[in-house]
Structure formats: C-alpha cells, structure tokens
Amino acid sequence: MSKWVYMFGGGRTEGRAGMKDLLGGKGANLAEMAAIGLPVPPGFTITTDVCTFYYANGRTYPAGLEDAIEAGVAHIASVMGASFGDRKQPLLLSVRSGARASMPGMMDTILNLGLNDDTVLGLIETSGDARFAWDSYRRFVQMYSDVVLGIGHHYFEELLEDLKADRGYILDTDLQAGDWKELLGSYKALVMKRSGAPFPDDPYDQLRGAIGAVFSSWMNQRAITYRRLHDIPEAWGTAVNVQAMVFGNMGSDCATGVAFTRDPSTGEDTFFGEYLVNAQGEDVVAGIRTPQHLTILGKQANQSDLPALEELMPDVFRQLDAIRRILEKHYRDMQDIEFTVQRGALWMLQTRTGKRTPAAALKIAVDLAREGLITREEAVMRVDPGQIDQLLHPMLDPRAIRDVLTTGLPASPGAASGKLVFTAADAEAWVRRGEKVILARVETSPEDIGGMHVAEGVLTSRGGMTSHAAVVARGMGRPCVAGAGAVRINVTDRVMTVLGREIREGDLLTLDGSTGQVIYGAVPMVRPDLGKDFSLLMEWADSIRRMGVRANAETPADARVARSFGAEGIGLCRTEHMFFEPGRIVHVRQMILARDEDGRRQALDLLRPYQRADFIEIFRIMHGLPVTIRLLDPPLHEFLPHTDADIQEVADSAGVDVRTVRQAIAQMAESNPMLGHRGCRLGITFPEIYAMQCQAIFEAAIEVPPKDAPSMVEVMIPLVATRRELELTKAIVDQAAKDVFARCGKTIPYKVGTMIELPRAALCAGDLADDAEFFSFGTNDLTQTALGISRDDAAHFMDAYHRHGVYAKDPFVSIDCEGVGELVKIATVRGRAAHPGLKVGVCGEHGGDPDSIDFFEGIGLDYVSCSPYRVPIARLAAARSACRRIGNGHKELADSTA
Ligand code: ADP
Ligand code: MG
Ligand code: MG
Numbered sequence: 001m002s003k004w005v006y007m008f009g010g011g012r013t014e015g016r017a018g019m020k021d022l023l024g025g026k027g028a029n030l031a032e033m034a035a036i037g038l039p040v041p042p043g044f045t046i047t048t049d050v051c052t053f054y055y056a057n058g059r060t061y062p063a064g065l066e067d068a069i070e071a072g073v074a075h076i077a078s079v080m081g082a083s084f085g086d087r088k089q090p091l092l093l094s095v096r097s098g099a100r101a102s103m104p105g106m107m108d109t110i111l112n113l114g115l116n117d118d119t120v121l122g123l124i125e126t127s128g129d130a131r132f133a134w135d136s137y138r139r140f141v142q143m144y145s146d147v148v149l150g151i152g153h154h155y156f157e158e159l160l161e162d163l164k165a166d167r168g169y170i171l172d173t174d175l176q177a178g179d180w181k182e183l184l185g186s187y188k189a190l191v192m193k194r195s196g197a198p199f200p201d202d203p204y205d206q207l208r209g210a211i212g213a214v215f216s217s218w219m220n221q222r223a224i225t226y227r228r229l230h231d232i233p234e235a236w237g238t239a240v241n242v243q244a245m246v247f248g249n250m251g252s253d254c255a256t257g258v259a260f261t262r263d264p265s266t267g268e269d270t271f272f273g274e275y276l277v278n279a280q281g282e283d284v285v286a287g288i289r290t291p292q293h294l295t296i297l298g299k300q301a302n303q304s305d306l307p308a309l310e311e312l313m314p315d316v317f318r319q320l321d322a323i324r325r326i327l328e329k330h331y332r333d334m335q336d337i338e339f340t341v342q343r344g345a346l347w348m349l350q351t352r353t354g355k356r357t358p359a360a361a362l363k364i365a366v367d368l369a370r371e372g373l374i375t376r377e378e379a380v381m382r383v384d385p386g387q388i389d390q391l392l393h394p395m396l397d398p399r400a401i402r403d404v405l406t407t408g409l410p411a412s413p414g415a416a417s418g419k420l421v422f423t424a425a426d427a428e429a430w431v432r433r434g435e436k437v438i439l440a441r442v443e444t445s446p447e448d449i450g451g452m453h454v455a456e457g458v459l460t461s462r463g464g465m466t467s468h469a470a471v472v473a474r475g476m477g478r479p480c481v482a483g484a485g486a487v488r489i490n491v492t493d494r495v496m497t498v499l500g501r502e503i504r505e506g507d508l509l510t511l512d513g514s515t516g517q518v519i520y521g522a523v524p525m526v527r528p529d530l531g532k533d534f535s536l537l538m539e540w541a542d543s544i545r546r547m548g549v550r551a552n553a554e555t556p557a558d559a560r561v562a563r564s565f566g567a568e569g570i571g572l573c574r575t576e577h578m579f580f581e582p583g584r585i586v587h588v589r590q591m592i593l594a595r596d597e598d599g600r601r602q603a604l605d606l607l608r609p610y611q612r613a614d615f616i617e618i619f620r621i622m623h624g625l626p627v628t629i630r631l632l633d634p635p636l637h638e639f640l641p642h643t644d645a646d647i648q649e650v651a652d653s654a655g656v657d658v659r660t661v662r663q664a665i666a667q668m669a670e671s672n673p674m675l676g677h678r679g680c681r682l683g684i685t686f687p688e689i690y691a692m693q694c695q696a697i698f699e700a701a702i703e704v705p706p707k708d709a710p711s712m713v714e715v716m717i718p719l720v721a722t723r724r725e726l727e728l729t730k731a732i733v734d735q736a737a738k739d740v741f742a743r744c745g746k747t748i749p750y751k752v753g754t755m756i757e758l759p760r761a762a763l764c765a766g767d768l769a770d771d772a773e774f775f776s777f778g779t780n781d782l783t784q785t786a787l788g789i790s791r792d793d794a795a796h797f798m799d800a801y802h803r804h805g806v807y808a809k810d811p812f813v814s815i816d817c818e819g820v821g822e823l824v825k826i827a828t829v830r831g832r833a834a835h836p837g838l839k840v841g842v843c844g845e846h847g848g849d850p851d852s853i854d855f856f857e858g859i860g861l862d863y864v865s866c867s868p869y870r871v872p873i874a875r876l877a878a879a880r881s882a883c884r885r886i887g888n889g890h891k892e893l894a895d896s897t898a
Helices: 017-035 048-056 065-080 119-127 130-147 153-167 177-195 203-217 221-229 296-301 314-331 358-370 376-382 385-392 424-432 446-454 468-476 531-544 556-564 575-579 585-593 597-621 644-654 658-668 680-685 687-703 723-744 759-763 765-771 779-787 795-803 817-834 850-858 868-885
Strands: 005-008 043-046 093-099 110-113 238-244 255-260 272-277 335-342 345-353 403-407 409-412 415-421 437-441 457-460 480-482 487-490 495-498 501-504 508-512 517-520 548-552 570-574 626-630 712-717 750-756 774-777 839-842 863-866
Touching: 005 017, 005 065, 017 043, 017 048, 017 093, 017 238, 017 314, 017 345, 043 065, 048 203, 048 238, 065 203, 065 238, 093 203, 110 130, 110 203, 119 130, 130 153, 130 177, 130 203, 153 177, 203 238, 255 314, 314 335, 314 345, 358 376, 358 385, 358 531, 376 531, 376 868, 385 868, 409 468, 415 424, 415 457, 424 437, 424 446, 437 446, 437 487, 437 508, 446 468, 457 468, 457 508, 468 480, 480 508, 531 868, 548 556, 548 868, 556 597, 556 868, 570 575, 570 863, 575 597, 585 597, 585 644, 585 658, 597 626, 597 687, 644 658, 680 687, 680 723, 687 712, 687 723, 712 723, 712 774, 723 750, 723 765, 750 759, 750 765, 759 765, 759 779, 759 817, 765 774, 765 817, 774 817, 779 817, 817 839, 817 850, 850 868, 863 868
Parallel strands: 415 437, 437 457, 457 480, 548 570, 548 863, 570 626, 626 712, 712 750, 750 774, 774 839, 839 863
Antiparallel strands: 005 043, 043 238, 093 110, 093 238, 255 272, 255 335, 335 345, 403 517, 409 480, 415 508, 487 495, 495 501, 508 517
C-alpha cells in the first residue's frame, strides 16, 4: 500500500530534506528541522503523489488517504494535548501548500482552521482572551472564504469598515470581543448569500475543503502562468502541509517574524530580520504595522526607535541566533526562515535557501568556503555567471527615483547617463569637448562604431537582441537599450519623442541596459566593488577549469580590459575595425575605389603603417600570450561613404568626380552581402590586401622586443569553405612572412589557421586540417549559415519562433547544440583525426555564453574567446562546467537559489 502522508514533529518525523520531490520544499524542510531537534509545531505532509493521483483520476483521492489524514490529525492532537473539534481543548491547524520549487502562484495559507461557534469558546478558555479568540475566528472565516470559497477579501473588509464607522472606531484594535463576535454573524450571512451554502462548521469538512483547495490551486491560472515562466513541469504537483497552529498574537510575550541567516543584500555575516510583537502570520510582510528589527545593530543601522528582539526578548533571541548557526551548518548555505513566539516559546515555521543579490552570492560563497562549510568547487558552483555579469557593470542606485520614458530590450547590461545626441559624428565631437553622451539611432551600422565607442550608452528604436547595436555594444561592454519601439527619432531636427514627450539633443538621459529602461535625466550610479572576494573566487575557478579563455579585442583599450579581466590571449582581433578610424577610412575608400592593382597598392601602402602601429600596441599589451589576428572579413562596400559630404571627400582624395564614386558604390551593392564578396574571397580576388595586412603583422612582431612580444602570432583566414581557398590564402601569408623575414634578417614563429564558419568547412574539416594549424569556430556565421537565418533579419520572426518553442533559446545567444553544435563536434573530431593535437577554439558570441561554454567543455574544445567584459563570466562558466563533468557539483540539501 502506498504511503500518502508523512508525519513530522513530536518525536515522530518520517521525512527528510532530501525528499522534496515527494514532500515539496516546505514539507521536506519542516521534517528536516524537526528531525535535527529544532522546535517545529507537529504536523503532517500529504505527498505530491496524491496531487498526481488527484489529477489522473478525475479529481478524486486515493483509497486510504482519509484514514491517513485522520491518523495525522491524531498525531498532532496527541503531541499538542488537544483534540480536533473539541470544545474544551480545541486543536487548531494551518493548511499550507508546498511544491518542490517555491511557487507564489499557489494557494494562500489558511490559519486557525478548526474554529466554529463551539470551539471558539474553548479557545477563549485556554487563551483566557476572548478578544483574541474572536479575532482569530473571524480571520479564519475571512481567509477560508477567500481561498476555498472564492469570496474576495474586500467583501469582508467592507463589513468591518461599516462596523467601525457605526461605532466610531478608527483602528481594528478598538474592536472589543463583542464587536468581533457580532461581525462574525455578518460574515457568515455574507457567505450564505454569496455561496448559497452555510459556512462549514464541521472541522473535518473545513480540513477537506482546505486540502482540496490546495490541490485544485495547482491548476489555477496564476500557477499555470508561473510554471510556464519558470520552466516548472506540471507533472511535479504540490504537497499539502497540515500543522498545529502556534500563536504569535496571544499578547505582548508573543511575536512573529522572518529572517535571513546572513544579510541578503551584502552577504555580511549578520543576523538580518524583522518581527512584530503580538501578531500573526504574514502581518510582518503585509506592511500594516512597521516591523521591528531583530538585532540592536539592525535597529541602529535603520535608525529605528522600536526595540529589537535582542532587547525585548533576549532569551528568545539567543535561542533564535543559535538556530541560525545550526541551520547554516546543517544546510551549508544562507537560509530564509519564519518563526513565531507563543508566550515566550520559540517555534520554527519554515526554512529555505535564501534569495540574494549578486554581491551577496559572491560574498557568501567565498565566506562559506573560507569557513570550511563548503569546498572551493562548491563555492564556484554557488555563483551564477549571470550574477557576475551584473557585478561587472555600473548599476543605477536602487534607491534613486526614476522618470522612466519607455522600456526597450535589455540588449547590453549596465547603466549609463549622458547628453542625448543623434549621430555618431556628433557623439565624437561632443566627447572631444569633454561631454558624456548617449547615442540614439533608429538602428546602428558599422559606420557608427566610432560614435558607439565614445558614447556612454546606445539607444536604438529598431532591432532586436542580436541587432548590430546590441552585439557591438555587448562586445564593447557599453550599456545598450535596443528596439525601443515607442521612441520616434527625428535626426534632422535633433529631437526624439517618446509617447508624446519631446526630448531634445543635449537633454540628459539614462539607460539601464539590464532592464531596458530609458529614463529621463541623470540617475545616480553605483559601481559594485568587486574586491578581494571576486579575485579569490576567480582564482578558484581558474584552478578548476580546463578550457582556456581568451578575448575578442582589436583596440588597445579592449585588449587592456581583457588582460585585466584575466584573458589568456586574444582569440579574435578583427582587423577591419582598425580601418574605421578617422584618417584611415579615406585610404580604405581610396583602395576600394581604385581602378587597378596599382591604385590599390598605393592606398594600401598608406594604410600599412597604421595597421603595423596598431599591432605593435596590441602585441605589447598581450606580451607573453597568444594573439590571433583575422584578416579582412566584411564586404568592402561596408566601408563606402553614404553621405554627400563623405562622397565628395572620397571623390576629391581619389581625384575622380562624384559621379564616378556613386557609380562605383552602386556597382558594389550586393543583395545578400552576408553570403557575398567577403572573407577569404577578398584575399583571393585582391591578394594585395591580405599581403599588406600580413606584412604589417610580421613587421610589428619583429619590431617589438622579445620580452614584449606575444607568445605566438596566429593568422586566421575567415569564411573558408574549401581546401583550395585555404591553400591560396595561406600562400599569401607565408610569402609575406618570407619577404619580411628576409628583409629584416630575423624570423618569428607564427601559425596560420582557419575559421570554421561554413557548414562545408565543418564537414570537410579533415581536409582543411592538413593545411590549418588551428581552428576557430566563428559560431555567429556558422549559426547563420547552418540555420539559413540572417541575424539582421531574424527580428521579424524570432518572437513567434520563441513563442512556439522552435528553438529552445535564441540560437544566436546560446548555441543550437543539436544542429550547429553537431557541426562543431564533427569538425573537431575530423580536424583532430587529420591533425593530432590541433588547437580548436570558439570566437563567436557564444564563447561568452555559459550554456554554450558548457557544450564546448563537453566536446573538449581547447578555449573560448569572448568580449573583454565577459571574460570573468567565461572563466567561471568554464570552471563550473569542468566541475559538473568531474561530478563535483554538490547536490544541495535546500532549494536552489535560482
Ligand atoms: P508562504 O509560502 O506564503 O510563506 P506559509 O505557509 O509559509 O506561506 O504561511 C504563511 C504565513 O502563515 C507565514 O507567516 C507563516 O509563518 C504563518 N503560518 C503558517 N503555518 C503556521 C502555524 N502552524 N502557526 C502559526 N503561523 C503559521
Ligand atoms: Mg512562508
Ligand atoms: Mg564570421
């Protein structure tokens, strides 16, 4: 026969914390607390199996449940020395729902169950307080009617207000026992009127009604929505906890409270909590009375005049403080607890893993490891990489008032304030004269990069999470709100309107890239201090992880940030970004518009010194570490001028007329540039471009003294599909090396490798590996080409795709393991089979995504490369994945903090 009911308390505890699947989180932890000898009011838990049975069998209960419940009630009654429905010593119960994961959508708790016109007299007797007894009774009728019978609170509140007005009372506490008793009469009449049946007087009817309400609340709309949002399976079901009532509202020696065993916002090892004297249940969080602080320190910190529990009930406080330590040692994590004091006796009503801020998560994990309560691996597993992400960016002061204009997509985390500008050129000009700016564009293009770089934050009115603005801003660590549809931008008049409000150029604006809020004015900022705990956790992560972590960086500033965040080299240096700088772009355009090779060479000769200088600086910054440089990749037309002024300038500098330039631009237009004249195709059609770049690279590498040189220069060819492409372009690199080495009379070691970003390259990786000395997966393009989805056009249908669950996650954020991931796996296996020891890494956006990193760890890649600001996230994520692989991930006793 199945066991449907588990007792706890009174020396007869049948469950443990490990039984959450069966007993729910609340039930399992009540059992655990009882089992380790903490004062828990006795009770029993009806299992989640009953919930499953209930729904599988047309909302009926299994045979034997009724008896088991009676046995449970008898257990409680014998421990409490009371009897359910008894007029002399009435037993009162609470009925509490409790799923595996904490679920706010579930049924509210019912307190004081078992009261009726008879038993209330017993309660008057045992408590010696008629007012308390009648108040408890009416609270019960109100709660039960609301939760079980569906008669809303407000009906009862109206009756209460009427009575108060009638008697000239102001506060609830003005009501006397007789008033409450009279009010109960009107409550019951109300129930009769609205439900067509009398309020259930029989305690067992009340209990059955409450239990049924818990089970049916599993399928109410609130719960269904909550489960969908939090990926909680419907099959889990909920448990029901039935427990003896303890009273925090029986007088001034009674209290009720909630607490965290450490400060949940800072992680500080201080007891943190609030309580109310002479109150019941959720009065503390309901905010009707000002709660008091547990500790004297807490009271002082909050400048409260009300006495702390430490002062008012020192014995109870000492006991509670001891329990705080016991629970932390036992659960090995910070706990969130509920307690009640009845006539000086302390009762524990709940414990669970406490939610905490990212800063607290970091501090608590490191402290617990230092205290020896958890291992370093566990500490690493306790901090979510997403929390580190939040810590790395400045945040808006949570206490500041925000004038929110609208909310767009939270495209790149962090917050920023500045004066509003509408063009990249303005951004650069304003910053040059010392202003801080927010750049607002309808959408951004590669031309805007300069402006984005100097701006504090970027706002776009169009585009998704993977739009140009979003990707580039994340790469730069620049806060970005993208796709704010309510924003209308008028560049000509330098003004934008948001839902009828006009914001002009120069007005102060704040962006919160973590929430997507666009805020008028400057909101004060706080930068979380990363401090020693952060470096310590990172050190632990580094000692655990197997995969290397490099950064995608092309500017000296980015390279420096990357190194300071612990990058072990550059995995992707995009040379085209160096072309956009003012003073260079004109030569690039000259090169593109040149009529013949000679003309191109002339322009390239002007560009080479710039590239060489850039490489020298980056090599110095990354000294001792490997640097992978990708040769020119984007289609050339991206560099072409668009505005009349720019076209005129190019025409002048190239010595041709404006019409010729316009013709050239029209000629180069492509209808599908992502699959157009780009990548190694440029190297094959214009070998002199790659030759110039390689010459600059090798000259730079030779120029820096050995102690300032990178450990390895890796030249990477983009968009290769066939072996012949790699042969042709590799020959250019090798020839350039040979020429430079001969001219300088010096050689340096270098490698030539290829990106794998086309499905054909992945499938033919064995062939490519004969010529390639390393592989780097360009997972952005590989995703586009494998899925046949253009990132720039995905916004139109990705929403619908997400709603219908076509891809579990946005495949441009988190790698599509089955498809794109399979290509990565195949290429790695085939590449290494042909070329044992081949170094294989990832340099797409996925290199900084924890879920993707987990996949890459699983298939044994050598390293990931990500934007500088994601380096710590990748280090932590790689360590966590390594932990999981070797089975060090500790199974938590309590709920996960997720
Ligand atoms: P939630 O999941 O919303 O926290 P709970 O079941 O924990 O719901 O209960 C709600 C409130 O009722 C809490 O403040 C709790 O302390 C109080 N409560 C629950 N059971 C009892 C009981 N047996 N005696 C006294 N108060 C109780
Ligand atoms: Mg609770
Ligand atoms: Mg690419």
